[in-house]
Amino acid sequence: MKRGASQTELMLLVVLAAVFVPAYAQSITSPTLDAVKDRGRVVCGVNDNQPGFASANSLDEYSGLHVDLCQALAAAIFNDREKTQYVSPEENSVDALTSGEIDVLIGTDAWRFETNVTVGNYAGIHFFDGQGFLVWKRSRIRTALELDNTSLCVTRESDGAQRAKAFFASNQMRYKPVFFDDEQAAVDGYTDGACSGISANLSTLASLRVLQADPDAHRLLGSVISKEPLGPMVRPNDTGWENVVRWSLNCMINAEELGITRTNVSSLARSRAADTPTADIRSTRELLGQSADLGAMLGLDKAWCVNIVRTVGNYEDAYAFHSSSTTHVFSDRVSSSKPNRSRCCRLLSRMRSLHLRMRYNLHHGAFAAFVHLFLPLR
Numbered sequence: 001m002k003r004g005a006s007q008t009e010l011m012l013l014v015v016l017a018a019v020f021v022p023a024y025a026q027s028i029t030s031p032t033l034d035a036v037k038d039r040g041r042v043v044c045g046v047n048d049n050q051p052g053f054a055s056a057n058s059l060d061e062y063s064g065l066h067v068d069l070c071q072a073l074a075a076a077i078f079n080d081r082e083k084t085q086y087v088s089p090e091e092n093s094v095d096a097l098t099s100g101e102i103d104v105l106i107g108t109d110a111w112r113f114e115t116n117v118t119v120g121n122y123a124g125i126h127f128f129d130g131q132g133f134l135v136w137k138r139s140r141i142r143t144a145l146e147l148d149n150t151s152l153c154v155t156r157e158s159d160g161a162q163r164a165k166a167f168f169a170s171n172q173m174r175y176k177p178v179f180f181d182d183e184q185a186a187v188d189g190y191t192d193g194a195c196s197g198i199s200a201n202l203s204t205l206a207s208l209r210v211l212q213a214d215p216d217a218h219r220l221l222g223s224v225i226s227k228e229p230l231g232p233m234v235r236p237n238d239t240g241w242e243n244v245v246r247w248s249l250n251c252m253i254n255a256e257e258l259g260i261t262r263t264n265v266s267s268l269a270r271s272r273a274a275d276t277p278t279a280d281i282r283s284t285r286e287l288l289g290q291s292a293d294l295g296a297m298l299g300l301d302k303a304w305c306v307n308i309v310r311t312v313g314n315y316e317d318a319y320a321f322h323s324s325s326t327t328h329v330f331s332d333r334v335s336s337s338k339p340n341r342s343r344c345c346r347l348l349s350r351m352r353s354l355h356l357r358m359r360y361n362l363h364h365g366a367f368a369a370f371v372h373l374f375l376p377l378r
Contacts, residue, residue, distance in 0.1 A: 030240025044070035045102035048088040050207040066107040110228035123246035130224035135197040144223035148173040153195035251305040255314035
């Protein structure tokens with residue numbers, strides 16, 4: 001401050017410091033994060049019967065794209081991807097979140113207005129899904145426009161049933177639903193041959209096809225009749241935890257865009273040379289924890305993002321591994337899987353510097369900004 005500042009101006013600086021500096025400290029306060037650290041593991045709600053997204057083997061070892069996001073949280077918090085617990089809610093997955101049984105719900109509920117405003121907050125999108133159709137090949141149906149008067153297994157009074165009905169009506173086709181009380185009953189009905197087809201999210205249908213005794217006896221049709229963005233959902237009123245979840249996902253996405261992978265992240269983190277996989281050296285150094293300590297803003301270690309990429313991988317690492325190791329699941333998403341995955345990554349990653357630097361400036365620059373507003377330059 002320049003010499004000659006009045007006593008009033010000095011007092012104003014003190015007041016502003018009392019207001020805005022604690023605001024930064026409070027921004028990393030999170031009851032959920034504290035509970036996770038005390039417990040020693042992250043509890044994630046997933047659908048554990050979706051190969052490629054979340055499923056367990058005979059040793060109760062989980063794998064899949066949704067599982068990787070849960071492990072990314074564990075890596076960010078504990079530097080140990082295995083410090084996780086998976087819960088597959090038997091009935092209402094949202095109830096498991098609101099009751100505190102789980103810390104985060106991943107990939108079970110699409111991002112919708114009502115759920116968002118009444119239940120919890122979505123911390124990003126990690127997979128663009130959509131409703132489609134799976135049919136028995138013996139029906140000889142090849143496109144959704146050939147489903148006229150075809151028996152279709154659907155869950156009674158569900159949003160999916162309403163969307164399927166609207167699709168048939170808009171295409172002037174006869175809708176022939178076979179109703180079941182819940183999604184699993186509809187799946188069982190389709191498997192038992194009670195219907196010629198079934199309608200659900202494409203990720204669910206692709207996993208269902210893999211689980212059939214003869215996957216080649218089923219065809220996933222190309223039509224996508226809705227947008228179903230999947231992402232991690234957290235309880236409201238815990239901004240600190242929401243930020244940890246959001247930026248753990250963004251870390252994986254940004255790392256892909258910057259060319260930082262499981263194989264090179266450790267060497268890049270040790271080096272301070274300008275020789276990086278991308279021209280965006282500043283963003284690379286931020287992600288590697290070599291410049292701004294972004295981890296402190298989240299209540300995490302400075303190497304939180306490095307730990308995610310080193311132990312779990314970037315988004316492409318995870319996507320490629322599960323698409324190659326699980327037959328048909330990702331490739332069966334017709335033409336929408338790779339473009340949708342890329343759209344998810346590129347939309348967010350193009351904003352990486354804006355997001356990261358905005359948060360940095362909001363926290364570290366808030367006091368200075370308000371000083372300039374209230375104290376005109378002389």
